[in-house]
Amino acid sequence: MTSHALGMTLKELRRPAEFFLGGMFAWVLVAGLGCAGAPDVRPLTGPAAPTIDPDNVVVLLQELIRAAPQNPPGAENQVVQLVETRAQFAGIETERAPFAKGRDNILLRLPATVDKPGRPILLVAHSDVVPANPDEWSAPPFAAEVRGDELYGRGSLDMLGMLALDLEAVVALAQSSAPRHRPVWFVVAGDEEVDGLGMQAALTTWPALREAEVAFNEGAMVVQDLFHPGEDVWTVAVAERGLMQFTLTTTGESGHGSRPGPDDAPARLTRAMQSVLAREDPLTLTDETRVMFAEMGRARGGVSGLLMQVPPLLGVFGASSLEENPAMRVLVHNTCALTMMDAGYKRNVIPDRASATFDCRILSSVTPGGFRDELLLLIDDPKVTLTVDQAFPANGSAPDAPVLAMVRGAAADEPTPTSLAPLLSPGTTDSRFLRRVGVPSYGLVPIRATLEEIAAIHGKDERVRVSELKRAVVRWVRLLTAIVNEPGPLVAPADPAGSQQQ
Numbered sequence: 001m002t003s004h005a006l007g008m009t010l011k012e013l014r015r016p017a018e019f020f021l022g023g024m025f026a027w028v029l030v031a032g033l034g035c036a037g038a039p040d041v042r043p044l045t046g047p048a049a050p051t052i053d054p055d056n057v058v059v060l061l062q063e064l065i066r067a068a069p070q071n072p073p074g075a076e077n078q079v080v081q082l083v084e085t086r087a088q089f090a091g092i093e094t095e096r097a098p099f100a101k102g103r104d105n106i107l108l109r110l111p112a113t114v115d116k117p118g119r120p121i122l123l124v125a126h127s128d129v130v131p132a133n134p135d136e137w138s139a140p141p142f143a144a145e146v147r148g149d150e151l152y153g154r155g156s157l158d159m160l161g162m163l164a165l166d167l168e169a170v171v172a173l174a175q176s177s178a179p180r181h182r183p184v185w186f187v188v189a190g191d192e193e194v195d196g197l198g199m200q201a202a203l204t205t206w207p208a209l210r211e212a213e214v215a216f217n218e219g220a221m222v223v224q225d226l227f228h229p230g231e232d233v234w235t236v237a238v239a240e241r242g243l244m245q246f247t248l249t250t251t252g253e254s255g256h257g258s259r260p261g262p263d264d265a266p267a268r269l270t271r272a273m274q275s276v277l278a279r280e281d282p283l284t285l286t287d288e289t290r291v292m293f294a295e296m297g298r299a300r301g302g303v304s305g306l307l308m309q310v311p312p313l314l315g316v317f318g319a320s321s322l323e324e325n326p327a328m329r330v331l332v333h334n335t336c337a338l339t340m341m342d343a344g345y346k347r348n349v350i351p352d353r354a355s356a357t358f359d360c361r362i363l364s365s366v367t368p369g370g371f372r373d374e375l376l377l378l379i380d381d382p383k384v385t386l387t388v389d390q391a392f393p394a395n396g397s398a399p400d401a402p403v404l405a406m407v408r409g410a411a412a413d414e415p416t417p418t419s420l421a422p423l424l425s426p427g428t429t430d431s432r433f434l435r436r437v438g439v440p441s442y443g444l445v446p447i448r449a450t451l452e453e454i455a456a457i458h459g460k461d462e463r464v465r466v467s468e469l470k471r472a473v474v475r476w477v478r479l480l481t482a483i484v485n486e487p488g489p490l491v492a493p494a495d496p497a498g499s500q501q502q
């Protein structure tokens with residue numbers, strides 16, 4: 001993920017009674033309006049999952065962390081080499097292709113073993129990690145030291161840990177004699193942490209990836225004790241906000257600092273910037289946030305949990321809580337952050353040019369083009385140029401797909417009571433590129449982690465519990481075996497391309 005906003009969002013959902021405080025009136029309304037129906041649960045069936053040695057995933061993850069694929073600069077190829085070696089040793093077909101100079105993607109393909117196979121399942125991982133400052137860490141970030149039950153290392157959760165799970169799962173499936181009703185493809189793409197160049201190139205290099213019935217990527221985890229001690233919530237990322245990054249530029253006459261004028265480039269830019277920053281954005285509950293709050297409410301229980309399950313009440317009783325809470329606020333608003341400014345070179349010279357760059361994140365209720373037009377109206381100055389640097393719409397996949405009912409089935413078998421909740425991610429992942437070409441994509445990392453562990457993603461002391469990593473690989477192989485052999489569709493037949501929102 002390109003942000004660790006996930007941990008913040010989950011932490012805020014956990015806050016006790018002050019969140020969505022309702023009262024007696026709310027109880028009456030809840031009774032009157034009713035809650036959404038119980039979600040579909042599909043017990044796991046199909047052949048027995050292949051047996052695996054969970055220790056292998058630990059050793060593999062240590063090797064991946066020690067490869068130190070920091071981005072920038074983007075030193076992914078040692079990870080790619082490890083993946084290639086492991087896959088080829090297991091007899092799996094691999095294909096490497098560069099997405100930039102000296103930087104490769106790799107695709108593993110495991111064919112189906114039946115006469116009339118279904119469409120492929122696509123596993124997705126990124127090979128790069130964000131940099132780490134060793135001075136901040138209590139263990140070296142790229143030594144993969146195990147201390148007690150904890151394996152320290154940049155990428156242990158985001159997302160070399162998941163990469164290791166995927167690779168071991170593919171190897172296990174390859175070495176199993178059980179039938180495979182669907183091909184399993186695994187793409188490891190670089191540069192996710194910067195521009196997503198790897199996945200964009202992969203979809204061009206291997207256009208067949210677009211044929212996948214469903215993709216599983218990063219974006220959400222099994223969160224331990226999220227609302228109640230001793231209960232887990234298996235979060236699945238089903239949607240992401242869109243992006244509109246743009247630069248405002250103004251030009252004018254350069255001049256002496258002793259003779260300012262209203263048409264000076266920096267002065268004009270400042271007025272335009274103020275228009276963007278002061279923009280009022282109404283609280284908007286999109287379909288994704290409604291579904292997310294409803295299922296989170298079900299997992300949470302109590303008065304506030306009930307309120308979260310009734311959308312008409314959410315906007316009324318939850319409004320102030322949502323507005324006051326930074327992690328929640330971004331899920332119900334289009335937001336614009338001023339991220340870069342550039343003007344001037346001398347204290348007493350008015351420059352002839354000034355620019356400011358904004359990073360706006362948008363909900364599914366608006367398109368990037370519509371949002372840009374809205375900003376231009378607000379700025380209302382033809383002498384200000386708005387250049388779009390990068391834009392894509394909010395995107396999501398159906399939160400009620402049959403495959404999620406299977407995840408619920410897996411959750412039901414866990415020794416700890418576990419519910420499933422779809423998540424709107426405030427940040428972005430490579431899933432956006434897959435959804436854009438019609439592949440329903442879900443952020444589904446089966447590693448069980450505490451909020452504290454999740455908060456270390458992109459921060460200091462990123463780590464994973466060895467015991468949980470081992471349990472996760474068993475959980476993942478079992479779930480994947482069932483998914484590969486599921487006779488019915490994994491996504492809604494009426495909506496084979498998922499539910500990409502524009």
Ligand SMILES: [Zn+2]
Nearest residue numbers: 001158159218
């Ligand atoms: Zn990531």
